[in-house]
Amino acid sequence: MKYDFTTVLHRKGRDSTAAEVIPFANAHVKEGFDPIPMWVADMSFPVAPSVEAAIKKRMEMPNYGYFQLPDAYYDSIIWWQQRRNGVNGLERQHIGYENGVLGGVSSAVQVLSCPGEPILIHSPTYVGFTECLKNIGRPIVHSPLKRDENGIWRMDYEDMDTKIKKNYIRLAIFCSPHNPCGRVWERWEIERAMEVYAKNDCIVISDEIWSDIIMPGHRHIPTQSVSDDARNRCIALYSPSKTFSLAGLIGSYHIIYNDYLRQRVQRHSSMSHYNSCNVLSLHAHLGAFSPEGEEWADEMLSVIDDNISYACDFIKDNFKGVKCMRPQGTYMLYLDCSEYLRERGMDIMTLLLKGVEYGVIWQNGEAFQWPDSIRMNLALPKSRLIEAFERLKKYVFL
Ligand SMILES: Cc1ncc(COP(=O)(O)O)c(C=O)c1O
Incomplete structure (x- = not known):
């Protein structure tokens, strides 16, 4: 890869909604589990160098x-x-x-x-x-x-x-x-x-x-x-x-x-x-x-595609009762947890809060007008994605 999609940006304390907010009242993350933001729809990658360069160039004119x-x-x-x-x-x-x-x-x-x-x-x-x-x-x-x-x-x-x-x-x-x-x-x-x-x-x-x-x-x-x-x-x-x-x-x-x-x-x-x-x-x-921005975007798409494959395969292999359509576009994954919840007599909020407890900061899919669903953002470095799904397997989807 020519561009950087692996650096983990520590956005906490740096004006980031994704990192500052946990989208549930009274939710808390257990000690020892750093939060992995996977909710609001922005990417946890450094921007394209052409974007950074264009901003810096404009800043050379101090007006x-x-x-x-x-x-x-x-x-x-x-x-x-x-x-x-x-x-x-x-x-x-x-x-x-x-x-x-x-x-x-x-x-x-x-x-x-x-x-x-x-x-x-x-x-x-x-x-x-x-x-x-x-x-x-x-x-x-x-x-x-x-x-x-x-x-x-x-x-x-x-x-x-x-x-x-x-x-x-x-x-x-x-x-x-x-x-x-x-x-x-x-x-x-x-x-x-x-x-x-x-x-x-x-x-x-x-x-x-x-x-x-x-x-x-x-x-x-x-x-x-x-x-x-x-x-x-x-x-x-x-x-x-x-x-x-x-x-x-x-x-x-x-x-x-x-x-x-x-x-x-x-x-x-x-x-x-x-x-x-x-x-x-x-x-x-x-x-x-710009041409360089386009080259960056193409690499970004291959990273998202790989993350989507990882997440969908992982769910199929490990989370019985959870279904999702493989996203054809966007970097959001929409999980249908209805069967999983029905089999356990559990409600969606209990499941969501359990994820948050272990640092997976995902989003209630019901806000999107569909019951028993969860929305997850997959635009993050693969290492963080793997960490999140391993935690879900070990502690949440039991
Ligand atoms: C479909 C759709 N429209 C609009 C927006 C928000 O766009 P903006 O930040 O430009 O208002 C989003 C953000 O997630 C979106 O998913």
Whole structure:
């Protein structure tokens, strides 16, 4: 490996949510077991050297006054989207800065729906959507994903259609790839979903924050690319933050081809004067969306793929009654513990707290609207991953 994916970063005391917070009230870690953060969705790897170099280079100019997003910002997005997703015809005018993908989702929902208006989302659901929609007073209508005979999470198009009609829904949030299920939707699946949305005149906010974290054998299909209608019907949100571990720097962007939708979204997000890029975030972005950043990202993907294989094989061999679909994208693993819990008459919180006791800081999957489930972050050095799974075997999944 050319890049460093093995150094264990000691993030405690260094402004890290992952390392500072244990996401359970009254949980404690036993003496002798150092906490291994495996919950919030950021990576425990050092950033790409091109990102670090770009930030340092900007710091050589000791002034951080007002600035404009340069052409290089838009060019880097057009270049990245072309190389990674095969997107052609993307122009500067279609792109707009967003203060975070969730911020972009929230802003778009507020401009395209009114308070009290229901929004369709699949469940399991990224917890950020749930909280954000609750905060802005939009009721959620869930269309549950279904697992097929091979345990692969699939959309239920009939259910989507029925719920959209029954609730007069005009706005949906689509998560692609899907967090927490790890699905990289195939083209035909997105086409069918978009047909349902089109038939019901439903605008779609397509959250593609995970679009770079795609495992071998899968390909990210931008929602806007499946048809002319989809290109016009969608607001797509992207960010280098998951791919390059830049969440703490903030900085995302939208792609909106439809002039009407883009003007509405841009008008709303500019009115507050809160939606402005940070200059160090800009330079981190430029370092990320560069040839060296791309090389780093490819190595990172092979590390995640290896971690996924390790975790899934380990679970199959050692944790009877625990099931998971091998993630096709993202670095999140979603465990179905229902059988394990049923056989023992145990509840999910008891299991979760037992893991935390031994330093495995994982996350309650119920926050993602699915019972008896656990979400685990696999973007950490393999040595830490092995340590976590060995502890789970020795002390937790008995
Ligand atoms: C699907 C999805 N959307 C949005 C976000 C949050 O993005 P941001 O930090 O850019 O607001 C996450 C973070 O995990 C996510 O998984």
